[in-house]
Amino acid sequence: MAEHKQNRPRGGRGPGHGAPVEKAKDFKGTLKKLISYIGAYKIPVFFVMIFAIASTVFNIWGPKILSQAITELFNGLIKKYQGTGGIDFDKIGGILLFMLGLYLVASAFGIIQGWIMSTISQKITYRMRKEISEKINRMPMNYFESRTTGEVLSRITNDVDTLGQSLNQSITQLITSVFTIIGVIVMMLSISVQMTGIAILIVPISMLLIMVVVKNSQKYFKTQQEYLGVINGKVEETIGGYNIVRLFNDEENSLKEFKTQNDVLFKSAWKSQFLSGLMQPIMNFVGNLGYVAVAIFGGILAYNGTITVGDIQAFIQYVRNLTQPIAQLAQVSNLLQSMAAAAERVFEFLEEDEEAQTVPNPVKIDKAKGMVDFEHVRFGYTPDKIIINDFSSHVDPGQTVAIVGPTGAGKTTMVKLLMRFYDVTSGAIKIDGHNIKDFNRADLRKNIGMVLQDTWLFKGTIMENLRYGRLDATDEEVYEAAKAAHVHHFIQTLPGGYNMELNEESSNISQGQKQLLTIARAILADKPILILDEATSSVDTRTEGLIQGAMNNLMAGRTSFVIAHRLSTIKDADKILYMQDGDIKEQGTHEELLAQGGYYASLYNSQFEELDE
Known part of the structure; x- marks a missing residue:
């Protein structure tokens, strides 16, 4: 079991139990970063703008064309009533056909710009997921030891999905809404300056209401995104440790904690959705006020012969068209809040400090001999809490070194330092005389294999899991490794043999069998330096004997570091290091x-005392 691990918050990295988050830390900065992402698709975005503008212009033109048909129909009725003529249906039909063609072209442009924008948004989300996946491989170990898996997964799933959906909708709506407002005002001015003045009065009222709603909804969108990660972390933690939760009758406490976090998510989501949902009815109310004012004033102008009936109908339709894009802009503002909240969390992750993967003029080594030196190693997970004080030891190639001591002595920490999961505070660890800091991390880890107490197998066939140790291994090499690990016969008894599918938790085989498979994988990997961390601590005595035999085959000819609490398993080690309080107290056979x-x-x-009855 890992020692001195940093405490992980059970609920993830949320803002705390119900603590409100006022707003995104850097709203403008986040939008700038998104624009830089979109900048890679300048040409497609340009065409989106062109098609969106064209679609908008043709849609705006439609009511003006329709007004001509209505005016022609009205004049024809007057002439028919007066007996001086009739309705010119051919002219009206021509106008309507032209308007139909106009709307068809507008729809086609709208479909094309929607298709392009969907492609852009999905490419951006694809790129983000790819960058997050690559970033994970460059992150230091302490990042994952201080956060839950669910919280990290939330950034890849919930936040990126929210970003993609919001981006797809917001850019298109922003373009069409802005140009619709401009176009509608121009068309309204061409009909009547006086009525336009009345209609324009609804704009500042609408904008004021939008600002009030946005200001109050922004903080709830941020809290909603934060607590999606918290909830994911809690669910992942509870499901992963379901047996333990049941064993300790902790269901009630677990539910209580989940309810507390879920209540925060519910309240923030409800408030954000409710406030954003207010925009449409508010805009409809304001629009109706303008509609009534225009209808009254337009009727007066028509009665005086200043304006035609068709123009009144067109103007009323333009008033409707004016309130709709304003409402869409309000919706876009909500989308931008949601998008910024999600994007900020993604960018925070992408901008986290990384561990350097390469070094200038690195030491190149194909296969290490296995000589390891610890020279006055000093280390602490934080500068003020040093847990390895002065660790020094020399290990010859091929030697087996057992590290023993009480829990918390720093045993697992030492192997983490050897793997460069963490860097020493002072002193040095050397392999074949070279400081491990002079190796590229990938080159260093190519020479070190690990078998841990917590076995890790992925969902897939047994053959795929074993070949994970060396992807280019042949089937025969896999079989030989399995035989050396004393697991070949067991695999053959399984349904499907090496092609049997392990489930997600590998719960369809026993703990001992999983351990033997990880040893076979390490044998196949054929690394010159080997770390065995409590590899037999969670199995029965008979299985332990099998595992011990497999481990002996695995350690043959390799420099091996064995961490064990069962001292009977390490009696034959070439060197035993007894650690306590971060120091080597004793070493020898x-x-x-x-x-x-x-x-x-x-x-x-x-461990071998007999207690008297």
């Missing part, structure tokens, strides 16, 4: 340490 009668002897004997 099993016999030498027993003869000293010190810490190791006391620990060893305590």
Whole structure:
């Protein structure tokens, strides 16, 4: 079990139990970053603007054309009533056909710009997911040890999806709404300056109401995105440890904690959706006020012969068309809030500090000999909490080194330092005489294999899981590795053999069998340096014997570091290091340490004491 691990918050990285988040930390900065992403698609975005503008212009032109048909129909009725003529249906039909063609072209342009924008938004979300996936591989270990898996997954799923959907809708609506407002005002002015003045009065009223709603809804959108990650983390944690939750009868506490977090999510989501939903009825109310004012004033003008009936009908339709894009702009503002809240979390992750993967003039090594030196290693997860004080030891190639000691002594921390999951605070760790900081991390880890207490197998066939150790291995090499790990016979008894599918949690095989598979995978990987961290601590004695035999085959000819609490498994080690309080208190062979009668002897004997009845 890993020691000195940083405490992970159970609820993720949310703003705290119900603590409100006022607004995005850098709304403008986040939008600038998004624009830089969109900048890679300048040409497609240009065509989106062209098609959106064209579609908008043709749609705006429609009511003006329709007004001509209505005026012609009205004049024809007057002439018919007066007996001086009739209705010119051919002319009206021509006007209507022209208007129909206009709307068809507008729809075609709208469909094309929608298709282009959907493609752009999906490419951006694809790029973000790709960058997040690549970023994960460059992140330091302490990032994942201080956050829940669900919280990280939320950035890849919820936040990126929200960003993509909002982006797809907001850009198109923003373009069409702005140009619709401009176009409608121009067409209204061409009909009547006086009526336009009345209609324009609804714009500042609408904008004022929009600002009030947006100001109050922004903080709730941010809290909603934050707590989606918190909820994901809690669910992932509870499902992953479901057996433990049931064992300790912690269902009620778990539900209570989930309810607390879910209540915050519910309230923030409800408030954000309710406030954003207010925009449409508010805009309809304001629009209706303008509609009534225009109808009254237009009727007066028509009665005086200043304006035609068709123009009144067109103007009333333009008033409707004016309120709709204003309402859409209000909706866009909500989308932008949601998009910024999601994008900020994605960019926060992408801008997290990374561990350097390469170094200038790195040491190149194909396969290490396996000589390892720890020279006055000092380390703390935080500068003020040093847990490895002064660790020094020399290990020859091919030696087996056992690291023992009480829980919290720093055993697992030492192997994390060897793998460069963390860097030493001072001192040095060397492989074949080279400081491990002089290796590229990938080159270093190509020479080190690990078998941990917490086995990790992925959903897939047993063959795929074993070949994960060396992707170019042949089937025969996989079989030989499985035989060396004493797991070949067991695999053959399974339905499907090596092609049996392991489920997501690998729960369709036993813990001991999983451990043997990870050992077979390490044998196949054939790394010169090996780390075995409590590899037999969670199995029965008989399975432990099988695993111990497999481990002996695995360690043959390799420099091996074995962390074990069961001291009977490491008696044959070439060197035993007894650690306590971050220091090596004793080192030597099993016999030498027993003869000293010190810490190791006391620990060893305590495991074999017989208690009197």
